Amino acid sequence: MKPTQKKQQSLQAELLAPAGSLEAFFAAMEAGADAVYCGLQSFSARAKAKNFSFQDIAAMTRYVQQRDRKLFVTINTLVKEQELPALIDTLAAVEEAGVDAVILQDLGVWRVARNHFPDLELHASTQMTVHNAAGVKQLEKMGFSRGVLARELTLPEIQHIRSQTRLDLEHFIHGALCFCFSGQCYFSSYLGGKSGNRGRCTQPCRRRYSQRGKDGYYFSPNDLSAIELLPALQDAGVSSFKIEGRMKSAEYVSNVVQAYRMVMDATGKDRQSAVEDARKLLKQSFGRTPTKGFLAGRQPTDMATPALRGSTGRYLGEVTRATDNKLFFKSRDVLNLGDRIRIQPGSDKVGTAFTVKQLWAGRKPVKKLAAGAACVSHTFKGRFKPGDAVFKVSSQKAFAMSDAACRRRLQQVGAARQPLTLNVAVDNQQLIVCAEVGQVCLNASYDVDMFAAKQSPLSKEALEQVFRQCGDAPFELTTFTTGTLPDMIIPPKRLKEVRRDFYQHLQRDVENAGKKHQDQRRKRALASLLPLQSEHPAASQEVTVAIKDIREMRALDSHEIDRILVPLTTAVLHRPWKVGQRQRRGVVWDLPFVIFDQEWTTYQKAVSHLIQSGFTQFRLTNLSHFELFKKFPDVRLEASYRLFCLNSEAMQAWQELGAVSNELYIEDDADNMKQVVQRRGSHALYAMVYGSIPLITSRIRIPGLKGGQPLLSDRGDGYQVVSKAGLTVLRSDNDFSLCGALPQLYEMGCSGFVVDISHLGAFSPQGKKVLESFRQRRDLPHTSPFNFVAGME
Structure with missing residues (x-):
């Protein structure tokens, strides 16, 4: 086929739309989506969305399939042990409904579905942090039919992944971006137990922070908009274009799907004009400032704009005066009766949204106000203050279909024949x-x-x-x-x-x-399901200390330290290893959880070099890492807390993939940890008892933010930003510690404990204090137990 002929074709990728409500579902259908993804009232990464009952899902499935469309159901949260029976009921119900696929994150969900509900097609969520060809190959081996790629990939990186696999590849093309690699953010959970990996993120990244007296929304990325890049994405091998937004309105879904449908259906010389028309339509979706993200290259300069508030909606202005029932501000846009606005306080607390029912021009009620001085009636006495930001979040022209009307339409759907x-x-x-x-x-x-x-x-x-x-x-x-x-x-x-x-x-x-x-x-x-064990097998309860680098190997000389955890860097390739047998047995090499394809061969060489030098223990932090060891069956592979293990099904899944041990999940609480440990059998389960939690890990470079300088939230919490190896990591000033809970962890039957002082150094004064607190089973001041006591939602 000639290149000029190829340009004439419309884009054949699937257009996949979000639906957090029935109104949004029908908006997506009418706007031209090929497929819709939605969540249930449990196990959904958007727990705050309305979501759907099993009866809804069954009817929606019949509706889409009768129109040659598809419905995907998200079961993409981490599952606690006591939730496994409910998970089984859920999988049985969605399989019976005949949904086209389930999108999942937790390997416990994967194992139950694979073993007991084989009719379900499985898609790997972006929460699994699949960012290289090895990760996609691993998904293929596990029976997934599609992988949702990490949003940190460039077009050439996606193209390379496509060249290495036949798996369907899905990629986001529009909507909100997470600052952190999806699935690896602990920020919301650390602040109050509301885990993003459980669908309850409170979005602390959208708040205002201060460094050296300068305020900024440093961790609030702009919204992805790849409307111009659809042909390039399809050429790179993406077969499904995904729109983010299960928390968004039906109006948003309708506008965005229409815009992308318009461009996908356009051919040849008509495509550029379609892009221009689509851009105008997208302006009505009330999102943040658009960015092409990493699709434009490895170092995009427009992903985060610290001067811009992190709120969604079209910014109208700031409140100049507020009475008990009226709000005054200078609006940058036209206002109509029926528009919906949100007032966002300067303190970054949760905003207040309401529909405009009265507009005033002086003392005269009007139906419409031009840009300029605006006065709006409200019923929130005493809530608003001068300086609060005003955003328009939907217009009077919103896609309007009541929930009752939606349900009547679904009731008209006959059973699948x-x-x-x-x-x-x-x-x-x-x-x-x-x-x-x-x-x-x-x-x-x-x-x-x-x-x-x-x-x-x-x-x-x-x-x-x-x-x-x-x-x-x-x-x-x-x-x-x-x-x-x-x-x-x-x-x-x-x-x-x-x-x-x-x-x-x-x-x-x-x-x-x-x-x-x-x-x-x-x-x-x-x-x-594994039963509770009446007697726990004897646990070795060995102590592993994570150190800064291999130069601290002499930490193994301590009789109280059984093993050391050493960061694996490519520098090991240049080191001749002359160490004793005890030292080789005592070293566990810790792989970085992000290894892009351009680095993969170097890490393969590093792993091979270490194994040939007699090292046999490695700690894995990403699903892709199993591919590094497929030619080395005799090594010991350990799964870190980044390989989620909140339930016994996930524990068994990691065993089947080749891990001889797991770390209990860093966000987890004592009750769930105990339930998992009591089902561990002979599988080793370790608990991290000290460390500096990487609240956010990102490929985004933050303009104006200096690494090593203290950062403060508007609540006075202190953080540190570290930039290394092309990644940005945010850590709390307060370290995580369960040293005081060691008797409880011993009683549970944990196989061992990880003391991570890699950020301090094993021989630094503070590192020595941490080791002493571990020996004495007490917590140091200014440390946090994370969710161990308070619980994780």
Whole structure:
């Protein structure tokens, strides 16, 4: 095909839209989405969205499939041990509903689905931090049909991944961006137990911070908008274009889907004008300032603008005066009755949104105000102050369809029709009907009156015409046969009675068979869950200390330290190893959780060099790392807390992939940790008891922010920013410590403990204080137990 011909084609990738409500679902459908993804009322990474019941999902699935579209359900949160039975019920329900795929993060969900609900197609969420070809290859081996790539990738990096895999690749093209690699943010959880990996993020990254007296929204990225890059993304190998926004309104969904549909359907010379029209439409979506993100290159300069507030919506201005019932400000945009605005306080607390029901020009009520002086009535006495920001978040022209109207539309959706094979025979005044629907067979005989045919005797065509009318029964006659038919007539009324009765019984049998089949799968899944152990196996409870670098290897000389955790860098390639057997046994090499493809070969060489030098223990921090060791079956692979282990199914999944141990999840609380440990069997489970938590890890460079300088939140909390190896890491001034909880962790039966002082140094005064606090089983001042005591939501 000539290049000029290729340019004439419309884009064939799937357009995938979000739906956090029924109104948004129908907005996506009417605007031209090929597929929709949505969450349930549990296990959704957008817990604050309205989300959907199982009955909703079943009806929505029928709706989309009757229109040759698709529905994906997100079960993309981390699952606690006690939630596994509910997870099984959820997977059984969505499989029964016939959804097109499940999007997941937790390998516990993967294991249960793979083993007990094999009809479910599985997509790997962007929360799994898949950012290289090795990660995608691992997904292929695990049976995933699609991977949602990390948003930190450039177009050439995506293209390289495509060249290494046949897996469907999905990538975000529009919407809010996380500052952190998805799935690796602990900021919200650290501040109050509301975990982003459990769908409850409070978005502390959107707040204002101060460094050296200068305020800025340093961790609040602009919104992704790749409207001009769709052809390049498809050429790079992306087969699904994903729009973010399950928390957004139906109006947002409608505008954004229409804009991208317009560009995707345009061809040749019409595409550029379509892009211009789409941009105008996207301005009505009330998002943040647009950026192409990393799709424009490795060092985008417009991803984060510290001077811009992190709130969504079109910025109108600041409140100049507020009374008990009126709000005054200078608006940058036209205001209409029916517009929805949000008032965002300067303190960065949660804003207040309301629909404009009264506008004033002086003392005169009006329906519309031009840009300029604005006065709006409100009912929030005493809540607003001068300096608060005003944002328009939707317009009077919003996609309007009530929840009741949406439900009425769904109720009109008939059941999905199943292929029906039917044979009809006549024998001795009886009509014998035999049917097959899937694995269900039904045979029935009906007494019928037959009369000699003077003309038009009973025929296959006549019988097929009767039985093809399935009515409300969820069948579609695909194969129809008859035996030899007598030269007789059966009254049409009787044939219709037979058809109606037979289809009623067949429908009941099919429904019962489906319920029985699903119930059997559900029971087998429940029975497979690991029970609590009455006696815990003896735990070695060895002590591993994470150090700054290999120069601190002499920490192993301490009889109280069993192992050291050493950062694996490519510098090891230039070091000849002459260490004793004890030292080799005592070293665990810690892999960086981000290894882009351009670095992969170097790390392969580093791993090979270490193994040839006699080292056999490695700590993995990303799913892709298993690919590094596929040629080295005898090494010991340990899964870090970044490889989520909140339940016994996930623990077993990591075992099956080759990990000989896991670290309990850093965000977890004591109750859930105990439940997981009590099911560990012979699998080793370690607990980190000290460390500096990487609240955010990002590929984004922050303009105007100096590494090593203290950073303060508007609440007075202190943080440190470290920039290293192309990544930005935000850490709290207060370290994480469970040293005081060591007796409780010993009692649980943990296999060992990790003391991470890599940020301090093993021989620094503070590092020595930490080791002493570990020995004495007490916490140092100004440390935090994270969620261990207070719990994780």
